[in-house]
Amino acid sequence: MSAAEPAFAGSERTQLPRSPEPVIRRVSRALLFAFALMVVAVCGRSATPTPAPESAQTTITIQNFSFSPVSMTVPVGATVSWKNLDGEPHTVRSVDEQFRSGALDQNDRFTFKFVKAGTYKYACSIHPQMVGTIVVK
Numbered sequence: 001m002s003a004a005e006p007a008f009a010g011s012e013r014t015q016l017p018r019s020p021e022p023v024i025r026r027v028s029r030a031l032l033f034a035f036a037l038m039v040v041a042v043c044g045r046s047a048t049p050t051p052a053p054e055s056a057q058t059t060i061t062i063q064n065f066s067f068s069p070v071s072m073t074v075p076v077g078a079t080v081s082w083k084n085l086d087g088e089p090h091t092v093r094s095v096d097e098q099f100r101s102g103a104l105d106q107n108d109r110f111t112f113k114f115v116k117a118g119t120y121k122y123a124c125s126i127h128p129q130m131v132g133t134i135v136v137k
């Protein structure tokens with residue numbers, strides 16, 4: 001800009017129109033930035049409910065030597081996770097060996113994705129009286 005200044009122009013003249021311009025630019029840039037932030041915030045908020053298919057993820061708790069809920073129906077493709085809340089170790093083992101966890105200590109999780117429809121009976125291999133059923137439709 002200073003290179004384009006005529007040699008005869010007084011310094012007072014050129015300084016006056018020059019100073020408001022960067023202020024306007026700075027303000028409009030700040031406004032643009034604020035607007036961009038709002039867009040990001042709005043998009044971010046609307047994006048949060050989008051992982052609704054994640055509701056296909058279901059948790060079964062293991063507590064007081066039982067699975068809760070004992071029986072559950074989930075859609076094909078659902079991921080089921082078991083979480084052991086007992087201080088005692090438990091396992092999740094399907095009766096026909098479709099899935100099997102190792103020993104789950106307290107607060108450990110085991111996760112399995114059901115990709116085929118069917119009825120899956122399972123039990124804790126340490127405490128065979130602990131049984132549960134997953135129905136996949």
Ligand SMILES: [Cu+2]
Binds near residue numbers: 127130
């Ligand atoms: Cu057990």
